[in-house]
Amino acid sequence: MASTEHDAAVDRVRVQLLPSVAGAPLDSLQQLVVDSRWNQTIEDWALFLRAGSVYAASDADAGIVASGAVLPMDALPASAMPSGEAASVAWISMILVKPSWRGRGLGRRVFERCLRHVQTEGRVAMLDATPAGEALYRSFGFQVLGRLTRWRREARVADGVAAGPAQGTLDRLLALDAEALGFDRARVLRGLSERPGSRVVTADHAAALVRAGRTARQLGPMLASSDEGAAQLLARVAEFDASALLIDVPDDRPSMQRTLEVCGFRPERPFARMALAAAGRELPVGNTQLIHAIAGPEYA
Numbered sequence: 387m388a389s390t391e392h393d394a395a396v397d398r399v400r401v402q403l404l405p406s407v408a409g410a411p412l413d414s415l416q417q418l419v420v421d422s423r424w425n426q427t428i429e430d431w432a433l434f435l436r437a438g439s440v441y442a443a444s445d446a447d448a449g450i451v452a453s454g455a456v457l458p459m460d461a462l463p464a465s466a467m468p469s470g471e472a473a474s475v476a477w478i479s480m481i482l483v484k485p486s487w488r489g490r491g492l493g494r495r496v497f498e499r500c501l502r503h504v505q506t507e508g509r510v511a512m513l514d515a516t517p518a519g520e521a522l523y524r525s526f527g528f529q530v531l532g533r534l535t536r537w538r539r540e541a542r543v544a545d546g547v548a549a550g551p552a553q554g555t556l557d558r559l560l561a562l563d564a565e566a567l568g569f570d571r572a573r574v575l576r577g578l579s580e581r582p583g584s585r586v587v588t589a590d591h592a593a594a595l596v597r598a599g600r601t602a603r604q605l606g607p608m609l610a611s612s613d614e615g616a617a618q619l620l621a622r623v624a625e626f627d628a629s630a631l632l633i634d635v636p637d638d639r640p641s642m643q644r645t646l647e648v649c650g651f652r653p654e655r656p657f658a659r660m661a662l663a664a665a666g667r668e669l670p671v672g673n674t675q676l677i678h679a680i681a682g683p684e685y686a
């Protein structure tokens with residue numbers, strides 16, 4: 387399509403809030419994930435629609451051509467916060483544009499709608515950005531809080547000798563998670579942990595969730611009081627689980643990085659954790675040293 391024709395087509399695209407899971411065009415949304423080779427599943431879209439808000443940009447002929455999601459997080463009691471003030475946060479994710487529609491302003495339009503949604507609710511906007519997304523979000527004033535790398539290990543032949551990691555309790559994971567983030571995402575983690583194939587695993591001073599994904603099982607969040615403890619739990623999971631595995635790890639975790647390499651993981655892509663500070667709104671104060679893997683860029 388010629389550029390002027392395409393621009394006219396972009397002008398006709400409508401960005402709308404999808405009303406609910408019932409009747410939502412889940413297959414079209416999931417096609418955006420497939421086109422970008424991301425790892426989310428239809429269950430992830432259902433969770434965003436149930437617990438948050440999904441915006442879709444639609445063209446009369448091409449259907450859904452872009453998406454964005456907002457997931458509000460619950461505040462911890464103010465008494466639990468070091469500052470005495472509870473931070474109110476929403477996570478923005480799933481900013482996806484169909485490849486043939488990129489570079490024409492649709493990503494900016496759909497992201498603007500998500501950001502306005504967060505700001506109308508008086509929340510702090512946070513997200514994990516790919517390099518292409520980072521450029522876009524910087525232009526809205528977002529700042530980088532830290533950097534992460536996604537690591538992947540392809541499926542291997544199971545040898546059946548390794549003992550599996552111990553089964554952990556969700557309550558322990560939730561307590562560590564709230565301390566690490568400075569907000570409460572129990573609803574999200576409970577939803578992820580109840581899916582078929584999900585497992586909470588634990589080792590000394592470390593706990594993590596493993597769940598199914600589109601192209602690989604995702605290991606995260608992983609919370610631990612030491613880099614070594616986290617690396618031991620990672621090694622246990624990697625020896626035991628022969629599936630393809632993905633994990634998103636903060637860049638300053640040397641034991642984790644050594645163990646990832648030894649276990650056959652390779653870096654796949656970087657992410658930047660970003661937030662938009664706004665007057666009168668507190669950024670959450672957590673203990674980020676506890677975080678050895680995030681739940682995924684879509685879930686914090």
Ligand SMILES: CC(C)(COP(=O)(O)OP(=O)(O)OC[C@H]1O[C@@H](n2cnc3c(N)ncnc32)[C@H](O)[C@@H]1OP(=O)(O)O)[C@@H](O)C(=O)NCCC(=O)NCCS
Pocket residue numbers: 422480481482483484487488489490491492493494495514515516517518519520521522525
């Ligand atoms: C990132 C993405 C959503 C941008 O959508 P888009 O419709 O192409 O973006 P727009 O045309 O609205 O451009 C918005 C800004 O994005 C930035 N941008 C877009 N693509 C970029 C790229 N490949 N590299 C660097 N910056 C890029 C530019 O800063 C651009 O600013 P400009 O308007 O001043 O030129 C789209 O490329 C995409 O779906 N990529 C794959 C999924 C992804 O990485 N999503 C971001 C998740 S955090």
